[in-house]
Amino acid sequence: MYCRYFFAPLFIAVPTSAISATLIYVGFLMCKEIKNIDFTNMKEAIPSFLILLLIPLTYNIASGIGIGITFYVIMSLLYNFFRKEYVSVSPIIIVLSCVFVLKLLLSS
Secondary structure, eight states, X not given: XXXXXXXXXHHHTSOHHHHHHXXXXXXXXXXXXXXXXXXXXXXXXXXXXXXXXXXXXXXXXXXXXXXXXXXXXXHHHHHHHHHOOOOOOOHHHHHHHHHHHHHHXXXX
């Protein structure tokens, strides 16, 4: 808990130009993975598109990914309801989605 006082000067010493270059590089790495998304499967395409759209619009990676995970759970539940086929969703993803929705509701 108190280790943040030790590491704070190290993080402050890093210039913003180095941080921004790293973030741009990570952005390019994320863009390379777009080709692996199956856009013919709407259950995966809509949450992926929302993640790609909302990360830059909200200026927050966690919010974009959280909304994408939430919509993935919603799309999976709708797919199960309308297609009458069972699509398994990991319980961890469901819990993560619920935690994000709670965070979103409590922060506003």
